[in-house]
Amino acid sequence: MINNRTDMKGFSLSAGQKTIIWLLGASLVTVFIASLTYRMNHPGNKVEYQQEGGKGGMPGGMASVNEDAMKHVRELMARMRKDPDNMEIQLELANSFMMIRAYDRAKPFFDKVLTKEPDNVQALMGLGMCYYQAENFKEAAGAFDRIIALDPDDSMARFNTGIIKKYYLHEHEAAENEFRQIISNPKSPDDMKRRAEEELKKEPVQEQ
Secondary structure, three states, X not given: OOOOOOOOOXXXXXXXXXXXXXXXXXXXXXXHXXXXXXXXXXXXXXXXXXXXXXXXXXXXXXXXXXXHHHXXXXXXXXXXXXXOOOHHHHHHHHHHHHHOOOHHHHHHHHHHHHHHOOOOHHHHHHHHHHHHHOOOHHHHHHHHHHHHHHOOOXXXXXXXXXXXXXXXXXXXXXXXXXXXXXXXXXXXXXXXXHHHHHHHHOOOOOOO
């Protein structure tokens, strides 16, 4: 689950930019859950996505989002060439590439934002997702852990790093601690507490 909270000091988002970020957040929640589920059931395999609504094709809604995102990417690339040091454009570009699941294209832009703003939570979330999709699980957990260091109440970051530590890094004690932290924190949303409780009931996967 990806937190679509922004932490862009000094940035003022337009209505269009807020829409892109909202769409990104909605799509990444689905992508992350589907990706985690597939990896848990198919250890060692690469993630595949099966879209609903058609054989071998995308439903109209997702295709429309991708088409709009690509158009937005082209516009942003033109703006970036004129203003290469604008971190708002860099982050928006990264978000747009995430929208179309071009994680390798998104990562350099998240990296650049974090060079300037190391505490940018949205960029850290995006970077963690990029590492996760590239199967760089240690780096992915590290990105989510950085968010927790900034905001110990961020239950989504805790859940993400807990899942990675449990299923891919086999750091079972550390993973259980993340889930227990979510459950014991009164600020954690009920759905996150429920997911954490479900994970504690599951037997840890042994390293092969």
